[in-house]
Amino acid sequence: MSGLEAILSNPAYHDYLAILKGARNGFVYGVKVRFPHALIMAILFGRGDWQTRLKAIYRATKQHALNLAKFVSLYKTLLLIQKKMNGGKERSFDTFIAGLIGGYAVFGERNAVNEQIVLYVCSRVVASFLSRAKAPYNMSSAGSSGVRPLPPDSTQFSIFAAVCWGAVMWLFNERGETIQPGMFNSMSYLYRDSEHWNSLRTLLWHNK
Secondary structure (H helix, E strand, O other): OHHHHHHHHOHHHHHHHHHHHHHHHHHHHHHHHHHHHHHHHHHHHOOOOHHHHHHHHHHHHHHHHHHHHHHHHHHHHHHHHHHHHOOOOOOOOHHHHHHHHHHHHHHOOOOHHHHHHHHHHHHHHHHOOOOOOOOOOOOOOOOOOOOOOOOOOHHHHHHHHHHHHHHHHHHHHHOHHHOOHHHHHHHHHHHHHHHOOOOHHHHHHOOO
16 A cells, blocks of 8 residues: 555656546536536426436436546646646646647537536636726526527537637636636636545545
8 A cells, every 4th residue: 555655645646646636526526516406407397207307317417527527637638748748848828728629529519518518618708808806706498489599500619619618727727816716616626626635535535
């Protein structure tokens, strides 16, 4: 076990283990966020019997959790590759490139879960351009008209998702003060907390 602890504390392996913990945090956070939301939606608006609704809850939760795990691990991997290509130095735009590629690869497929996530990210990116207040935050179906909403074009959605994720990752790293507190805390859990551990327990089982 001492050999394993030596590996976990060895700076030479830090960036690689951070990818692993990032995937872990992404999966856990995805389950925490999606499961209660999917459960409430199934109770209020679900169709079919409860077996059908439970399957829908499982599918949505699984997709959200796996996509976040994939994105965080891919994002961190791309950052590491760029860092190695640049002689061990990080550049400001590395986060945008990693977020852009990761967003396209993971969230570029148009489906209900991805649309919700990308639109949430987009709203936070747009809101970041508003002027900041002097004081910081106190941190503590078809309608009656018969019109049916149409989904966005698949290709345009993929590009939209890529740009949103590239932008939000750059903002988080370079202008974190412009990110809405709820999302800032979420991103800190996914991308910064996954840089720290002191044992196998805090690498895989508990965040801290």
